[in-house]
Amino acid sequence: MKSKRKFENYVIPVEKNMDYIMTIDNMGYEGEGVGKIDNFTVFVAGAIVGEKVKIKIVKVSKRFAFGKLLEVIEESISRVNPICSIYKNCGGCNVQHIDYESQLDFKTNRVMQAVNRIGKLDKVIVHPTLGMENPYNYRNKVQLPVSNNDEVVKIGFYAARSHEIINMQVCHIQDKVADVVVKLTKQWIKKFDIETYTEENHGGILRHIMIRRGFKTGQVMVVLVTNGEILPHKEEFVTLITKKIKGIVSIIQNVNSEKTNVILGLHNITLWGKDTITDYIGKFKFEVSPLSFFQVNSIQTDVLYSKALEYANLNGGEVVLDAYCGTGTISLFLSQKAKKVYGIEIVSDAISNAKKNAKENEVDNTEFIVGDAEKVITNLICEGVNVDVVIVDPPRKGCEKTFLESISKMKPKTIVYVSCDPGTLARDLGILDELGYNTIEIQPVDMFPQTAHIECVTRISRKL
Template sequence: MVIEDLSHEGNGVGRYQGYTLFVPGALPGERIQAKATKLKKQFGYARLMEIVEPAASRTVPPCPIYKRCGGCTLQHMDYQAQLEFKRKLVEDNLRRIGKIEGVPVHPTIGMEEPWRYRNKAQVPIGEEEGGLIGGFYAQRSHEIIDMEACLIQHEKSDEVVARVKEIAGKHGVRAYNEETHGGLLRHVVTKVGFATGQIMIVLITNGEKIPNRDALVNELVSSVPGVTSIVQNINTKKSNVIFGDETRVLWGEEYIYDTIGDVTFAISARSFYQVNPVQTERLYGKALEYAALTGEENVIDAYCGIGTISLFLAQKAKHVFGVEIVPDAIEDAKRNARLNGMNNVTFAAGEAETVIPKWYEEGNVADVMVVDPPRKGCDEKLLDTIVAMKPERVVYVSCNPATLARDLRILEDGGYRTVEVQPVDMFPHTSHVECVVRLYLKDE
């Protein structure tokens, strides 16, 4: 069978006697032998058995647990080929779902060094022969693959996880067991400030009491240079949700700090903060370019989170209004505005599709609208408000080309013209791609 394409998940796509098969690990242009594993009416899945003729883009994955871990899906593909795959994925979605053709989709902005780029790790903890293990879940399972190093995480995250396993195990801390709901340590979360070098360790526990807590904390502090915050998050729920509702500082500060461009951010245990700071600066820089601000514009930032894009825009805007559904994120956004001495920003907690129409009714009209929605895309009510409000420019930041294409179709039908699309590789060696899109109001 010859592989013709890649799916949005990075699986090879081939046809056998006209029947479509998805083959993980196969690349376009390869002739392979595969064994069917799951067949449906229109398509099926197959396991790669042998590569008869390899693609020119095939490379050897450097990660020793790549085939077992579900974290990366494209390490076997040359990086330049990954960037072109992501550009083509965006272009195909625009054409197929959005019926948008002829719009420039620029080459994907990649990384000079596409390794060790993640500033955050969320590592599940388990037990094996009496000792603590920690790593990532195997593909499509909750089996924990123990690891010593993850090549897309900051090196400090590897060091923290290794020390936690060693020190917590020595002090009698047991790992959480999903089946029995017993044990204590569920996850270790690390956050690293790339610009500041500050490190936060979050211990997520199935209960309040940590055996030998003070000794454990002191040993972590002394064994990992750069640690400025150790936090406990308590999660006793029987669910796959990582964080619980209660967070306590065990040692050090409640926040670590990092900078993107000229803007400083305070990051708490539960703050959402882009995981690739190098590419985030490029992503937001492109959003700022597409907003084409002169200092006279009112800007609305829907889905503003902790104010990352809002504060970038505030450097050039007259005033920025940000809205976010998570109240804690809005408090972080206000704190970050104060931290940077920015007075031309206003943040509100609530659903973008509720708050922004209310602002519109009150006469708060945006010259520029920026949206950065979750994977499900923009709420239809928000899109209707944009069409009614008619800001001169819309900047759409997307993490899902499919919902992006759907929403662009609605905006185009409502009077907007998609001018250009810039993919940005925020997550090298995975199939994910972010985009920044420039839209202008059509001349009436």
């Protein structure tokens, strides 16, 4: 038998390519099962807390290992059969094998653990995660790579941690109209032998397709992402889509000639119909282009923003600062009960869209400013602007400490933190605690059922 691997005289009790039996006693951040073999941590995708499993070790590091699930010996009562036939291979979902109530419990516990372990906060109320009545077919946007190699047309999500396209017929988390568009696009590619993009030599034409649908309007947009402006048989594609897709109002060619993993380029060509589709968040109307950021779960966005408005506790006389305002979606939502809302965003196009959205919705108590949030906040302080409530909705990496320090200098009575990552949220809540702010409560919202992702709205108050 091979000798066990050693790190600095420490014997690792597992070996790569060897089989083991273990018990799962926790869940990792990505929804994987976590357990120990001789007190050594092993992560196992597809395993659930309480299960006894047989695994094969596929990777070993100094502090932990990864195992491949071979057999479930003792099954959890939370285990269900995924409704998706390609679930085990596709990287679009990763917790579909867990019943939905247990998914929500997992997400609530994940937030609790992050707040306790990372934020070092132990008196924060974490409410049960708000789930969906129907946790399927919720995505209003999907972006899919395409391939036409070996005479097989493939459109689908990438396999986890790879660029291998898993061919799909139906996706149970995207809007059903996208399934029809995928089927029709495959037919078009095959009939006219459309050349698809290859990363290896930066050749080919068609890179991705994107489908967007307004959940409240029913309007559909189809986008073909191409490697250059040449697109053969585009007229035939337009004819096919307009004939078969109910609600179609926009067909766009997006040009992306860069060697990049970024899906969309900056140049759009309208092949048919309008440049945008229309959708609503609450009572507010938004024009959505191929490049627009718009929350992908329309139903839960209403829930998320309503909770942010509740936590802001506005009575009509407050001045609000939306520090990552994007195209102004949260700003407009808060404008309903605020005296004035300042929106800050470093991307100038987003600010232009925010101003347009405010005008379209006849909102006159917002002011949108282009610039770095820290600098804009400093300028507002110098101008004597007193802010009562600050809203932050940062990217996954969270907030810079200097930015949080800038917020604390404004001395708002309330901070509402909208987060898409419990780890960086917890870190930032720990920093805000040191800056004189108490975290009162956190409401997780399940924006992405069947995946491990979770969004949170947090109410934070200035210490007296």
